Amino acid sequence: MSKKVITRDEWERKLKDVKITKEDMNKLIMNFLVTEGYVDTAEKFRIESGTEPGVDLATITDRMTVKQALQSGNVEDAIEKVNDLNPTILDTNPQLYFHLQQQRLIELIRSGKIEEALEFAQEELAPRGEENQSFLEELEKTVALLVFEDVKNCPYGDLLDVSQRLKTASELNAAILTSQSHEKDPKLPSLLKKLIWTQNQLDEKAAYPKINNLTTAALDDPVV
Amino acid sequence: MPSSAVTNRPEEVTARLGVGGGAAQGEALLKALREVKNQIIGNKTKKLLYLQLGAVPKIVSVLAASVASSLGGAGLEDAPVIVQAAAAIGSFACGVEDGVRAVLDAGAVPHLISILSHHDDKVVDAGARSLKMIFQSKMAPKYDVLQDKNLNFILSLLDSDNENVTELAACIIAHSCETNEEQKALCDAGVLQRLVSLLGGSSNQKDACLECIKAVVKDNSEVSSRFSCIGNGKALKALSDLIQDRYPYTRLLSCKCLIAIGHASPSYVEELQIKTKLVLVLAELLEEPGRVGDEAPFSLKKLIADNEELHKQALSINVIEKLCNFLHMSSIQSRRLQGILLALSELCSKLEKCRCQLLSPQVYSLNLEVRVLDLVIDSLEHDCAEVRAAACICIRNITRSLKDRLQNLSAGSLSNEAVVIRLVQLLYDPSSSIQLVALGALCNIIVICASRKSVLIRCGGVSQLVRLSTSMDSTLRLKSLSVLRNFLFLANTTDKECILKELSLHTLVSLLNDAEHSIQEQALALVNNLIDGCSSVEHIFTEKCYSLILDAVTRQLKQASSLGVCIQGMFVLSNIAAWSDFDKDSVTDYLIAYDDNHKPSLAIKFLQSNDKSLRLASLWCLLNLTNPSSAGSSRRVTKLQTAGIIFQLKSMLNDPCSDCKLRLRMVLEQCTEFETSQP
Numbered sequence: 001m002s003k004k005v006i007t008r009d010e011w012e013r014k015l016k017d018v019k020i021t022k023e024d025m026n027k028l029i030m031n032f033l034v035t036e037g038y039v040d041t042a043e044k045f046r047i048e049s050g051t052e053p054g055v056d057l058a059t060i061t062d063r064m065t066v067k068q069a070l071q072s073g074n075v076e077d078a079i080e081k082v083n084d085l086n087p088t089i090l091d092t093n094p095q096l097y098f099h100l101q102q103q104r105l106i107e108l109i110r111s112g113k114i115e116e117a118l119e120f121a122q123e124e125l126a127p128r129g130e131e132n133q134s135f136l137e138e139l140e141k142t143v144a145l146l147v148f149e150d151v152k153n154c155p156y157g158d159l160l161d162v163s164q165r166l167k168t169a170s171e172l173n174a175a176i177l178t179s180q181s182h183e184k185d186p187k188l189p190s191l192l193k194k195l196i197w198t199q200n201q202l203d204e205k206a207a208y209p210k211i212n213n214l215t216t217a218a219l220d221d222p223v224v
Numbered sequence: 225m226p227s228s229a230v231t232n233r234p235e236e237v238t239a240r241l242g243v244g245g246g247a248a249q250g251e252a253l254l255k256a257l258r259e260v261k262n263q264i265i266g267n268k269t270k271k272l273l274y275l276q277l278g279a280v281p282k283i284v285s286v287l288a289a290s291v292a293s294s295l296g297g298a299g300l301e302d303a304p305v306i307v308q309a310a311a312a313i314g315s316f317a318c319g320v321e322d323g324v325r326a327v328l329d330a331g332a333v334p335h336l337i338s339i340l341s342h343h344d345d346k347v348v349d350a351g352a353r354s355l356k357m358i359f360q361s362k363m364a365p366k367y368d369v370l371q372d373k374n375l376n377f378i379l380s381l382l383d384s385d386n387e388n389v390t391e392l393a394a395c396i397i398a399h400s401c402e403t404n405e406e407q408k409a410l411c412d413a414g415v416l417q418r419l420v421s422l423l424g425g426s427s428n429q430k431d432a433c434l435e436c437i438k439a440v441v442k443d444n445s446e447v448s449s450r451f452s453c454i455g456n457g458k459a460l461k462a463l464s465d466l467i468q469d470r471y472p473y474t475r476l477l478s479c480k481c482l483i484a485i486g487h488a489s490p491s492y493v494e495e496l497q498i499k500t501k502l503v504l505v506l507a508e509l510l511e512e513p514g515r516v517g518d519e520a521p522f523s524l525k526k527l528i529a530d531n532e533e534l535h536k537q538a539l540s541i542n543v544i545e546k547l548c549n550f551l552h553m554s555s556i557q558s559r560r561l562q563g564i565l566l567a568l569s570e571l572c573s574k575l576e577k578c579r580c581q582l583l584s585p586q587v588y589s590l591n592l593e594v595r596v597l598d599l600v601i602d603s604l605e606h607d608c609a610e611v612r613a614a615a616c617i618c619i620r621n622i623t624r625s626l627k628d629r630l631q632n633l634s635a636g637s638l639s640n641e642a643v644v645i646r647l648v649q650l651l652y653d654p655s656s657s658i659q660l661v662a663l664g665a666l667c668n669i670i671v672i673c674a675s676r677k678s679v680l681i682r683c684g685g686v687s688q689l690v691r692l693s694t695s696m697d698s699t700l701r702l703k704s705l706s707v708l709r710n711f712l713f714l715a716n717t718t719d720k721e722c723i724l725k726e727l728s729l730h731t732l733v734s735l736l737n738d739a740e741h742s743i744q745e746q747a748l749a750l751v752n753n754l755i756d757g758c759s760s761v762e763h764i765f766t767e768k769c770y771s772l773i774l775d776a777v778t779r780q781l782k783q784a785s786s787l788g789v790c791i792q793g794m795f796v797l798s799n800i801a802a803w804s805d806f807d808k809d810s811v812t813d814y815l816i817a818y819d820d821n822h823k824p825s826l827a828i829k830f831l832q833s834n835d836k837s838l839r840l841a842s843l844w845c846l847l848n849l850t851n852p853s854s855a856g857s858s859r860r861v862t863k864l865q866t867a868g869i870i871f872q873l874k875s876m877l878n879d880p881c882s883d884c885k886l887r888l889r890m891v892l893e894q895c896t897e898f899e900t901s902q903p
Binding site: 079080083086087088090091092093094097100124127130131179180181183 | 258261262265266267268269311314315318319350353356357426427428429470
């Protein structure tokens with residue numbers, strides 16, 4: 001089946017015809033900054049572009065201190081802060097609470113406090129597994145870390161990655177946003193996903209200048 | 225762990241709580257409260273531990289003291305203590321029944337209510353959140369909205385700027401509003417208007433208001449109609465818009481609201497257009513994860529209940545495929561599975577097309593080797609009782625028209641023994657409602673197909689059915705008897721003998737004499753099926769059996785407790801009237817017998833009935849009695865003549881029922897033959 005071929009010139013011409021307003025783009029950026037919690041940047045952007053954040057920036061600050069505490073590995077501090085912000089969040093999100101406890105254990109293991117880690121696993125994490133069977137698998141993986149000498153290179157070593165902290169931080173951020181009736185996902189990633197999906201669909205029908213690198217957004221010539 | 229002067233072990237933290245005595249004060253008390261709060265939030269084990277240590281009454285006493293002192297105009301220090309105490313109390317009430325009880329027993333609610341009017345927003349938030357936790361529990365007291373004072377208080381909460389407070393008000397109303405009177409009082413006070421205006425708020429507020437609206441309008445036609453009139457239909461429009469909200473949960477709640485209004489007062493929502501939209505939205509929501517997808521099939525079932533038009537709509541947008549796709553998932557939540565089975569049952573309750581779709585071997589879900597019906601049958605063994613019951617109902621409805629589709633049986637569907645065996649297992653279920661739906665399903669399945677009958681016998685199903693037919697519960701007696709009756713339909717002699725042996729004469733006679741006439745009727749129908757196809761009594765009963773049964777039958781005919789009983793009874797006599805001369809004579813004697821009060825004989829009475837089925841049954845009987853090929857027919861005709869039966873028949877020549885007319889003429893023809901051939 002021969003596909004239709006669209007040259008770079010044709011493509012760029014078509015793209016030029018699509019109109020997007022600056023206001024819309026600014027709103028997208030503001031939405032991203034607010035959802036991800038970049039308060040200072042949001043404030044500066046508000047001043048420079050005149051785009052309204054749509055939320056009280058003070059609430060973002062609260063959220064950000066929680067996120068930062070977690071990203072620096074101070075899980076207990078993050079828990080206390082989120083409980084100050086809204087005590088119902090962790091009470092109504094058992095999976096999130098489990099992940100936070102799990103992160104506490106990971107941090108104890110990371111800093112080599114094995115005795116404390118064992119005690120914590122027994123006192124705090126084991127009950128979570130009893131309260132809810134669906135946590136058992138992840139629980140076992142985390143506790144298994146205690147068994148290995150070289151933790152970083154063991155089968156579950158990726159739990160010690162910073163990315164794990166970020167994952168939990170993201171989960172916590174989303175829960176806070178939901179409790180404040182905000183959308184928990186920024187719109188920008190969804191747009192990018194849509195772009196990739198659309199290109200995949202078009203791939204079946206045509207050869208055209210494609211964006212393969214989302215960060216540069218460069219148009220690669222059509223493969224004929 | 226390094227030792228310190230102050231540890232955080234629950235026993236020691238609890239010791240620091242309270243007012244006076246050994247309790248901590250000031251900053252130390254605040255710290256202790258905060259410590260408890262942070263330990264228990266999200267942690268059921270800790271909550272239970274602190275409950276056992278008696279922490280709740282202590283915390284409530286701290287709250288009470290701080291509130292009193294705060295109202296006395298004193299400390300700014302009070303606010304943080306109140307916030308922490310309130311938060312801890314709210315957390316105890318979250319997800320732990322003992323916690324709710326402890327909080328209620330300690331008298332926390334009035335104090336929490338009093339801080340709702342505090343000047344510090346943080347205090348108000350804390351109080352509102354905690355109260356919301358409490359009122360979300362079934363154990364929370366009902367707020368008496370019939371008292372003016374209370375109603376005004378709720379209204380003032382609804383007017384608040386603070387969303388936590390308005391959400392709380394909505395929550396209290398939804399929890400406390402049960403009777404029509406309460407719903408009306410709330411409606412009269414303008415609560416609905418206020419809730420509708422709050423629908424423009426944040427998404428959490430929307431959801432709280434939608435749940436509340438539903439509670440106020442539910443099953444109340446007056447309030448529902450009044451809701452439809454608010455703002456000349458603007459309120460309804462607001463709900464309709466929300467069924468396309470960006471959040472699935474909001475869409476679901478608004479659907480539920482509209483369905484509730486539609487059921488209570490069919491008017492605006494009666495329009496097919498809006499209902500079709502609801503079907504579409506709910507069909508999409510079926511695929512949402514979590515509680516939205518779990519609840520969507522229940523709402524769908526409610527929406528389309530008994531509405532064939534909507535069943536067709538659902539069919540046309542492939543709802544059945546969507547539902548079936550879930551059935552094959554290995555780890556589906558019980559609640560969702562129950563909902564899906566109930567939704568499928570509803571769809572199969574009326575439309576043959578739906579049933580065919582589920583029975584047809586071509587319908588596979590994603591896994592090509594599994595039939596949908598097999599998945600439903602598997603659910604008969606599910607751990608959860610509600611799922612088992614839903615699976616039974618589903619099978620019962622799928623097999624509804626089975627009797628009419630004998631040809632389709634060879635397609636392999638339902639020839640699987642498993643369904644019979646599993647349904648029989650459910651006959652032993654401790655819940656009688658599950659036994660009943662299992663009986664309903666068996667009733668349909670057992671009618672045709674010899675192989676299923678033999679399975680039923682082999683797995684002990686007949687014994688259990690007979691046991692259930694002597695249950696104290698009359699519905700169980702009735703249903704199990706119906707299964708036995710269906711079993712005997714077109715049964716062979718071996719099967720008949722098996723049933724008789726299990727059932728025993730004694731039980732059969734007592735069922736024929738049952739207090740409930742519906743059961744009498746089924747018992748008579750069972751006897752009919754027993755004797756159907758026999759050419760003489762010896763084929764099926766011993767003489768003693770026969771006379772006892774005939775006694776019971778004739779007794780019931782005389783009592784004539786219901787139309788159904790009479791019709792079935794006459795069928796029995798018709799069948800017997802096809803037997804030997806001797807049998808025909810006894811039937812004749814019986815039909816023409818007078819009692820002392822000169823009431824009309826049974827034959828006359830039934831021939832004069834308004835019900836055509838009864839007339840027809842009687843005519844069949846007479847047809848058999850006057851059969852020319854039988855030696856004694858001539859003397860029987862004479863008897864009938866003397867008893868005025870022939871005269872009665874002649875007066876019925878213009879019977880409105882054509883079937884009756886036909887049989888009538890045949891009887892008269894047969895009788896006239898004898899008249900003319902008399903010497």
